[in-house]
Amino acid sequence: MNIRGLGAALAVTACLLSACSSGGDTTSSGTPTSYAVWDPYPQFDDSSDWVKLLTKCGTDAGxxxxxxGYDTTDLTNKALLAAQQNNSPDVLIVDNPVVSTLAEAGVLTTTEEMKVDTSAVEPNLLAAGQLQGKTYGIPIGANTLALYYNKKVLDAAKVDPATIKDWAGLTGALAKVKAAGKKGITFSAIGTEEGSFQFLPWFWGSGANLTQLDSAQGVAxxxxxxxxxxxxxxxxxxxxNTQTTSWQEFAAGDFAFSENGTWQLANAKKAGFEYGIIPIPSxxxxTAPAPTGGEFxxxxxxxxxGKYATTQKLIACLTNADNALTTDTTLSYVAAxxxxxxxxxxxNPDLKVWAQAVGAAKGRTSDDLGTKYPKISEPMWGxxxxxxxxSKNPQQALTDAQGAASK
Structure with a gap:
């Protein structure tokens, strides 16, 4: 999960925008021959499977x-500015919480306008791109959170992870681990969106709703x-802790559990100890609803x-089943x-738990929260x-947060 922020990148030069714009090249008759695609994957160069797929989709569409490829924060800023200057790319791939921001700003077309078929997409994943009854894109895949465990630590504490089905079972397991002289669970509770992302499975897993932070369930x-x-x-x-430093604590080998995401699978295999994964219990x-990461x-x-017809072909190519399989494998995502x-x-049988977690997951901007979500998330992490x-007890902390979110 890559947590994204929004800022004001108004120092972008006009030449940079024109170089990346959707204006592109045209034939002598004025028909566009090049289409601009912006994505948040600057780590992939022209030799990567991702860029090869983009090239192929273009070739297939003629x-x-x-x-x-931009850093995600830069991508959001540039997309907003490009739209103001009527210079948007033809295809824009953005982190799912950003979709509602761009949609509300009038930057995006709807899937209905673009004739994008979303019927096969899991509804809980599609919801992250919906606002006021309209859908503004199609998910390329998703990641989310679960609990990694260290088998050696649990064996020493005589804990069977398969028996952990709810909060009481997990807390009981942590008590046994501590009694055995080992460490319990590590996670990220940093005062940023990253911390909110990690708190949400427990918050939603209590039955709480983001519109009422200080409910009895939220306090629990x-x-x-x-x-x-x-x-x-x-x-x-x-x-x-960030999610990265939390993982580093777990990788040291003394912790029983780590709340983390699919993006740590490769690191888990390098950790040097036998590990397993269970869903976060409600x-x-x-399985508790964990927040979805991933792009639309x-x-x-x-x-x-007139360019939309070709844009439709590009989107259909990028999201068809065969290409989605390759892309989601590259990005360590579970398909949509x-x-x-x-x-x-x-x-890859290791993905079974992740598919289960994604099946129960939900978007942070779902429930038609849209751009209200950041105004709730910040008081929540506070x-x-x-x-x-x-400095405060849970009830007072959440009562104060609800007051701030309601303003």
Whole structure:
């Protein structure tokens, strides 16, 4: 999961925008021959499977794709500015929470306008790109959170991870691990969106709703975290942990559990100890809804609507089942459709738990929250920071957060 922020990148030069714009090359008759694609994958160069796919999709559509990879924050800023200057790319691939921001700003077309078929996409994943009854893109895949465990640590504490089905079972396991002289669970509770991302499975897993942070259920979720710290089941370092530093703690080999994502699978295989993965349990039992990470393929509004027919072909190519399988494997994502998920699990059984977690997941901007979500998330991370540091009790921290979110 890559957490994204928004800023003001107004120092972008006009020449940079024109170089990356959707204006592109044209034939003598004025028909565009090049189409601009912007994505948040600057780590991939022209030799990568991803860029090769973009090139192939362009060739199949009879055009040249001019691709630019940006850091996600830069990508959002540049997309907003390009739209103001009527210079948007033809295809824009953005992190799912950004979709509602761009849609509300009038940057994006709807899937209905673009005739994009979303019928096979899992509804819980598609919801992250929906606002006020309209859909503004199609997910390229998703990642989310689960619990990695260290088998050696659990064996020493006589804990069977298969028996952990709810909060009581997990807390009981942590007590046994501590009694055996090992460390319990590490996670990220840093005061940023990254911390909110990690808190949401527990918050949603209590039955709480983001429109009422200080509900009894929300207080129960925050009390779970604070009790773990008080009892020594989780370290105080969670207050400053990013998902990366939290993983580094787990990889040292003393912790029983780490809350982390699909993006750590490769690192797990290098950790040097036998590991496993279980879904994050909800309070009452079953898999908790964890937030979805991952990007949407969208089509920005163009003044030349005649370009849309080719844009439709590019989007269809990027998201068809065969290409989605290759792309999601490259990005360590779980596919957005069941048939492709089944192929992924057949090829890599480690993904079975992740497919289950993605099936229960939900978008942070779902429930028609859209651009309201950031105004809720920031008070929420302030609340768990205050409670975990001991400056407020969970009830007061969340009551104050709800007051701030309601303003």
């Amino acid at each position: 055009v040249t794709v001019k691709r630019t 979720a925050l009390s779970l975290w604070t009790d773990w710290l008080k009892k020594g089941y989780a370290p105080n370092s969670v207050l400053n 309070q009452a039992g079953g 393929v969208t089509a920005p509004v163009q003044s030349d609507t 459709t069941k048939p492709v998920q089944e192929k992924q699990v057949a090829a 609340a768990f920071q205050a409670a975990l540091s001991g």
